[in-house]
Amino acid sequence: xxxxxxxARAIGERLKARGETVAVAESSAGGxxxxxxxxxxxxxxxxxxxxxxxxxxxxxxxxxxxxxDMAGMRSSSEPYALLLARTVRARxxxxxxxxxxxxxxxxxxxxxxxxGHACLAVSGAVERVITLxxxxxxREANMRxxxxxxxxxAAEALE
Numbered sequence: 529x530x531x532x533x534x535x536a537r538a539i540g541e542r543l544k545a546r547g548e549t550v551a552v553a554e555s556s557a558g559g560x561x562x563x564x565x566x567x568x569x570x571x572x573x574x575x576x577x578x579x580x581x582x583x584x585x586x587x588x589x590x591x592x593x594x595x596x597d598m599a600g601m602r603s604s605s606e607p608y609a610l611l612l613a614r615t616v617r618a619r620x621x622x623x624x625x626x627x628x629x630x631x632x633x634x635x636x637x638x639x640x641x642x643x644g645h646a647c648l649a650v651s652g653a654v655e656r657v658i659t660l661x662x663x664x665x666x667r668e669a670n671m672r673x674x675x676x677x678x679x680x681x682a683a684e685a686l687e
Contacts, residue, residue, distance in 0.1 A: 535679035536564035543574035551620035552578035609649035
């Protein structure tokens with residue numbers, strides 16, 4: 529996680545300076561995004577909460593996303609990442625929602641995505657969503673890469 533801390537620090541400092549808050553919904557990053565943001569001194573000024581939304585049960589129970597909300601979309605896609613970011617933002621009353629969904633590895637997911645596939649989204653004053661393909665099967669490395677990419681996307685959105 530050490531490699532994530534400088535980027536998380538920069539995001540936290542920017543949010544604090546602006547008086548803004550963030551909420552996080554992550555899946556295959558497994559909590560690394562939230563952990564890196566929370567590792568910063570003064571995180572309570574900007575971090576409202578986070579959820580590891582790894583299953584359909586978590587999606588419904590933690591974010592209230594229903595099957596009707598999912599109509600026409602699948603997990604591990606850009607529309608789903610944006611839905612996660614918008615939903616966690618709204619449910620937590622945050623200025624920003626950060627979201628990640630993907631397949632960390634060592635194999636792909638049930639939707640046909642290879643290991644190393646992730647969709648990342650930021651929702652706030654602006655919205656950004658991207659797909660990342662690492663081409664690697666290493667689970668832990670992909671988890672860190674997904675979190676780092678989310679922080680880069682968030683930094684761009686917060687400019």
